[in-house]
Amino acid sequence: xxxxxxxxxxxxxxxxxxxxxxxxxxxxxxxxxxxxxxxxxxxxxxxxxxxxxxxxxxxxxxxxxxxxxxxxxxxxxxxxxxxxxxxxxxxxxxxxxxxxxxxxxxxxxxxxxxxxxxxxxxxxxxxxxxxxxxxxxxxxxxxxxxxxxxxxxxxxxxxxxxxxxxxxxxxxxxxxxxxxxxxxxxxxxxxxxxxxxxxxxxxxxxxxxxxxxxxxxxxxxxxxxxxxxxxxxxxxxxxxxxxxxxxxxxxxxxxxxxxxxxxxxxxxxxxxxxxxxxxxxxxxxxxxxxxxxxxxxxxxxxxxxxxxxxxxxxxxxxxxxxxxxxxxxxxxxxxxxxxxxxxxxxxxxxxxxxxxxxxxxxxxxxxxxxxxxxxxxxx
Amino acid sequence: xxxxxxxxxxxxxxxxxxxxxxxxxxxxxxxxxxxxxxxxxxxxxxxxxxxxxxxxxxxxxxxxxxxxxxxxxxxxxxxxxxxxxxxxxxxxxxxxxxxxxxxxxxxxxxxxxxxxxxxxxxxxxxxxxxxxxxxxxxxxxxxxxxxxxxxxxxxxxxxxxxxxxxxxxxxxxxxxxxxxxxxxxxxxxxxxxxxxxxxxxxxxxxxxxxxxxxxxxxxxxxxxxxxxxxxxxxxxxxxxxxxxxxxxxxxxxxxxxxxxxxxxxxxxxxxxxxxxxxxxxxxxxxxxxxxxxxxxxxxxxxxxxxxxxxxxxxxxxxxxxxxxxxxxxxxxxxxxxxxxxxxxxxxxxxxxxxxxxxxxxxxxxxxxxxxxxxxxxxx
Numbered sequence: 234x235x236x237x238x239x240x241x242x243x244x245x246x247x248x249x250x251x252x253x254x255x256x257x258x259x260x261x262x263x264x265x266x267x268x269x270x271x272x273x274x275x276x277x278x279x280x281x282x283x284x285x286x287x288x289x290x291x292x293x294x295x296x297x298x299x300x301x302x303x304x305x306x307x308x309x310x311x312x313x314x315x316x317x318x319x320x321x322x323x324x325x326x327x328x329x330x331x332x333x334x335x336x337x338x339x340x341x342x343x344x345x346x347x348x349x350x351x352x353x354x355x356x357x358x359x360x361x362x363x364x365x366x367x368x369x370x371x372x373x374x375x376x377x378x379x380x381x382x383x384x385x386x387x388x389x390x391x392x393x394x395x396x397x398x399x400x401x402x403x404x405x406x407x408x409x410x411x412x413x414x415x416x417x418x419x420x421x422x423x424x425x426x427x428x429x430x431x432x433x434x435x436x437x438x439x440x441x442x443x444x445x446x447x448x449x450x451x452x453x454x455x456x457x458x459x460x461x462x463x464x465x466x467x468x469x470x471x472x473x474x475x476x477x478x479x480x481x482x483x484x485x486x487x488x489x490x491x492x493x494x495x496x497x498x499x500x501x502x503x504x505x506x507x508x509x510x511x512x513x514x515x516x517x518x519x520x521x522x523x524x525x526x527x528x529x530x531x532x533x534x535x536x537x538x539x540x541x542x543x544x545x546x547x548x549x550x551x552x553x554x555x556x557x558x559x560x561x562x563x564x565x566x567x568x569x570x571x572x573x574x575x576x577x578x579x580x581x582x583x584x585x586x587x588x589x590x591x592x593x594x595x596x597x598x599x600x601x602x603x604x605x606x607x608x609x610x611x612x
Numbered sequence: 613x614x615x616x617x618x619x620x621x622x623x624x625x626x627x628x629x630x631x632x633x634x635x636x637x638x639x640x641x642x643x644x645x646x647x648x649x650x651x652x653x654x655x656x657x658x659x660x661x662x663x664x665x666x667x668x669x670x671x672x673x674x675x676x677x678x679x680x681x682x683x684x685x686x687x688x689x690x691x692x693x694x695x696x697x698x699x700x701x702x703x704x705x706x707x708x709x710x711x712x713x714x715x716x717x718x719x720x721x722x723x724x725x726x727x728x729x730x731x732x733x734x735x736x737x738x739x740x741x742x743x744x745x746x747x748x749x750x751x752x753x754x755x756x757x758x759x760x761x762x763x764x765x766x767x768x769x770x771x772x773x774x775x776x777x778x779x780x781x782x783x784x785x786x787x788x789x790x791x792x793x794x795x796x797x798x799x800x801x802x803x804x805x806x807x808x809x810x811x812x813x814x815x816x817x818x819x820x821x822x823x824x825x826x827x828x829x830x831x832x833x834x835x836x837x838x839x840x841x842x843x844x845x846x847x848x849x850x851x852x853x854x855x856x857x858x859x860x861x862x863x864x865x866x867x868x869x870x871x872x873x874x875x876x877x878x879x880x881x882x883x884x885x886x887x888x889x890x891x892x893x894x895x896x897x898x899x900x901x902x903x904x905x906x907x908x909x910x911x912x913x914x915x916x917x918x919x920x921x922x923x924x925x926x927x928x929x930x931x932x933x934x935x936x937x938x939x940x941x942x943x944x945x946x947x948x949x950x951x952x953x954x955x956x957x958x959x960x961x962x963x964x965x966x967x968x969x970x971x972x973x974x975x976x977x978x979x980x981x982x983x984x985x986x987x988x989x990x991x
Contacts, residue, residue, distance in 0.1 A: 243680070244703070245991055277929055299930045301622070319890055319930045320878035322948045324623070344879050347947040374931055375879050375888055408928060499699035500723050500754050509754055511698055515963050516991070519898045549787060550656055550959055551678045551698045552753055568726040569701045580929055584894050585963070587990055611966055612624055612895070 237602040242590050244497040245516035248573060249589035249606065250599055253491035254473060261455060261472050262291045268461045273297050273316060275470030278580045281589065282310040283606040284473055297468045301328050306609035308337040316340045320367065320375050323351040330360045340401055342367050344376050346384060349391045356397035364392050365404040365448065370429030372408035379429035386440050393442045402446030405430040410453035414482050414526045423458035431463035453484045476579035477530045478523040492583065493536055493573040496553065498566050507556045508566060512574055513548040515585050520578040533574040539565060545574060584610055616981040618971060623876040624895035626965040627952060630982065631974035632870035633852060640834060640851045641670045647840045652676050652695060654849030657959045660968065661689040662985040663852055676847045680707050685988035687716040695719045699746065699754050702730040709739045719780055721746050723755050725763060728770045735776035743771050744783040744827065749808030751787035758808035765819050772821045781825030784809040789832035793861050793905045802837035810842035832863045855958035856909045857902040871962065872915055872952035875932065877945050886935045887945060891953055892927040894964050899957035912953040918944060924953060963989055
């Protein structure tokens with residue numbers, strides 16, 4: 234059978250450039266290793282064993298996941314230290330226990346006493362748990378808000394005192410770094426992130442409670458933090474692929490986007506200077522995070538030197554509306570032509586697909602499909 | 613084994629209320645049958661054999677799909693007349709041919725001469741095709757814009773003259789009906805839709821070209837059109853489930869929403885009057901269509917008499933931020949509690965799930981899981 238190329242695969246499909254992926258992985262891995270911080274990549278973006286294995290190279294194999302489906306999948310793939318990074322609830326503990334009994338150190342997160350007490354009750358039957366307390370370092374999502382840290386010592390005290398429970402440490406995610414688009418702004422958020430999570434760790438230690446792991450991280454703060462003092466691990470996620478949002482923020486350069494959606498031109502509408510592609514709301518997602526700083530990227534931009542300023546400006550379920558501020562080059566984009574669309578937010582776009590068609594721009598410009606990586610979606 | 617209830621299933625999960633589904637299906641089926649119009653339901657919303665079979669009851673079994681994956685799946689489920697409603701491109705013709713050779717009348721859509729000529733070339737080897745010409749009745753998506761209908765007779769002439777090609781008719785989708793929220797506004801769009809597609813059919817017939825099927829339809833126009841004269845079939849889709857968007861438009865009532873996302877409360881944040889649930893951007897989608905008319909529905913609203921005005925106001929990948937203009941009733945929503953979130957746009961929300969947990973509010977208030985329906989996602 235002939236080598237499969239991207240002209241042979243169906244549209245829409247998800248294309249992963251292995252050369253860019255490898256550069257992205259190496260950049261983050263090297264940076265954190267040099268900083269003396271362990272990389273615990275957040276695999277919610279890639280959701281792929283193959284990418285996960287590459288991502289932990291040079292570190293100790295610990296990872297972060299966002300769903301129990303990912304936890305099962307990566308455990309089956311041989312990963313042994315897995316942090317489930319979304320606040321645990323009692324009904325999910327049987328799944329945690331099942332994987333822990335198989336020898337996987339699947340760790341959980343909470344920020345409240347109800348769950349801490351439920352963990353203690355569950356551990357009383359002989360099972361063990363490893364627990365992080367979540368800190369809100371300014372993102373306003375989950376966690377005990379710093380500097381008040383309401384209830385920190387109560388929660389930690391309950392967990393620390395319980396047989397079978399290891400209080401693994403504290404963790405935070407500086408999600409507000411996504412709303413900065415200068416290096417100074419990101420570095421300021423990174424400093425908030427560090428001070429909050431290290432501050433929480435110090436509060437525990439001052440109370441005589443051990444706090445071995447101090448875990449932080451987002452892609453922007455991992456890339457641009459000026460000081461990791463006190464942090465033991467970082468959990469960036471989207472850096473593996475990057476996307477228009479990260480490029481707009483300044484977490485990566487324009488050449489660092491490893492992911493794209495392959496789509497076909499299905500019709501021309503010169504009376505409104507548009508064309509349609511067969512990648513719409515499901516194939517691209519309706520995430521428009523990058524529009525915070527660059528409204529004209531729409532739901533994704535068309536890759537290619539001659540395609541500057543051409544974007545998916547609207548989408549319905551299976552139709553992407555492609556437009557531009559200049560006349561569209563219809564001659565370069567005939568009906569049936571294939572385009573590659575750079576995603577606005579890679580984590581959300583990728584979730585529509587069950588596989589990556591892997592190409593390598595350093596081999597042959599990214600023409601041949603050199604591998605297929607699977608993905609674990611759902612919960 | 614005990615009956616499974618919605619307290620036993622994982623979160624997030626997709627819950628389908630069969631009682632509401634049946635009412636929605638019957639309402640549309642009856643309405644169109646009484647109007648003398650055949651229902652060709654658009655199964656892009658449900659993507660489910662079980663729902664599809666119920667949806668065509670009282671009609672002749674014809675359906676619409678939005679992906680080739682749906683086409684394969686419904687063909688395997690016994691459906692014989694399937695319209696693939698997204699503009700076809702030459703590279704997809706082998707899949708069309710494969711299913712047609714199995715006896716499935718899988719019909720395609722185009723609005724341009726390039727594809728018409730490619731169909732003629734493909735048919736020259738002995739294969740057959742059934743083709744609709746798409747008309748833009750005002751939505752500004754695909755199709756030849758009415759009333760100019762540029763190229764209509766050229767495209768139709770090429771298809772009509774070709775051995776092995778049946779010009780099945782003309783079709784349109786009044787997507788702009790989604791941007792009306794009065795019955796008068798929707799009826800006006802429905803009239804545009806009807807006049808455009810019937811006008812195109814008449815233009816063909818005046819040129820001596822048969823046009824057996826005149827196909828229109830969106831859920832709003834199918835529900836509120838005052839006149840179907842000249843239309844032979846309608847293709848509504850989201851009516852099977854309805855959602856906040858359809859309720860805001862006025863296509864359905866507040867009690868007609870069959871779909872919800874089951875989620876767990878994972879944390880309380882009274883300092884900002886919020887709580888978090890484990891249903892975020894992937895579990896709900898980032899589609900905010902309904903915010904056009906009701907911004908406060910956010911990414912979905914919490915179902916229940918005591919939950920009025922409580923919505924998912926923001927979301928990250930796996931976190932939904934729940935807020936309200938009034939103090940949240942934390943006592944009714946403890947950590948670990950389960951809530952049901954009514955989706956903003958059902959078609960997009962459902963696409964994250966591989967199954968429906970089916971309940972029946974007329975049996976036991978929707979407590980027991982009475983069935984599981986599968987879904988076909990991807991392409």
